[in-house]
Amino acid sequence: MLLLTVACCCGVPLWWAAPVSSQYPASAALPDQAHGLRLRDDERSQATAEQLRNEVRKAHLLAEDTFAGVYGTSDGKRVALFGGTGFRLTPESDADAEIARLKDQYALGDAVPVETNVRGRYERCAVGRMDGDAVVVCTSVDHGSLTTGVFTRLSVEDSARLLDQLRAEVVTPKQS
Numbered sequence: 809m810l811l812l813t814v815a816c817c818c819g820v821p822l823w824w825a826a827p828v829s830s831q832y833p834a835s836a837a838l839p840d841q842a843h844g845l846r847l848r849d850d851e852r853s854q855a856t857a858e859q860l861r862n863e864v865r866k867a868h869l870l871a872e873d874t875f876a877g878v879y880g881t882s883d884g885k886r887v888a889l890f891g892g893t894g895f896r897l898t899p900e901s902d903a904d905a906e907i908a909r910l911k912d913q914y915a916l917g918d919a920v921p922v923e924t925n926v927r928g929r930y931e932r933c934a935v936g937r938m939d940g941d942a943v944v945v946c947t948s949v950d951h952g953s954l955t956t957g958v959f960t961r962l963s964v965e966d967s968a969r970l971l972d973q974l975r976a977e978v979v980t981p982k983q984s
Contacts, residue, residue: 831928832952833982834893838877842977843970845879845887853878860890867909868892868954875978885962889974891947891955899949903930906947906956914938914945914958922968924948931971933964946971953979 840847848854860876868874871892879887896902907919914936922931929950936943938958944967947956955975959967 831950831981832895833872834952834979835982836873836875836891836893836953836955836979838875838889839977842879843973844881845885845974846881848878848880853880856888857890860888864890864892864954868894870894871954879974884960886960887970887974888958889955889978890957891953891979893953893979896949896951896954899928899951900930902954903932903947903949906949906954907932907934907945910945910947910956911936914943916945920964922946924972926950931968933968933971935964948972948975952981955979 838847856878857876861874864874864876865871872894874890874892876888876890879889904919907916910916911934916934916936919932919934922933924931929948931946931948933944933946936945941960944959944962944964945956946959946967947954948971949955955971955978957967957971957974959970962970
């Protein structure tokens with residue numbers, strides 16, 4: 809009985825806190841190149857990144873830091889990547905809320921959950937349109953960050969995979 813009491817009193821809180829402590833706090837930095845993509849520094853891309861950063865700041869007032877950048881390839885694929893760091897108590901709900909926030913802006917259809925294989929991280933993707941072109945919007949949220957990508961000329965599966973790869977390079981949990 810004593811072992812059961814100790815397991816319930818100590819084990820359950822530790823099990824719940826493990827993803828929180830491994831994901832928060834976090835920092836973010838956009839690399840110049842990642843997975844065949846190059847951070848674009850032309851005037852239009854910088855203006856788009858600034859607008860996205862401001863929208864993230866406005867939508868997520870408690871974000872500790874925000875980031876945004878537009879990446880591209882030589883064959884015309886584009887990725888707008890944006891998000892923020894800061895503590896998130898309910899990452900699953902936050903992933904749903906981020907897709908809902910972007911629904912009108914990108915004319916998104918229904919979101920589909922994407923398996924992350926990381927406890928405490930939730931990802932959603934939806935197909936939509938931007939400037940007449942088909943896009944896939946994916947968001948990945950854990951207890952320390954929110955990262956969203958808008959992808960052109962990629963499938964939902966490829967977009968989700970690329971978001972995971974980019975997120976791994978951009979968001980870094982801080983070691984205590």
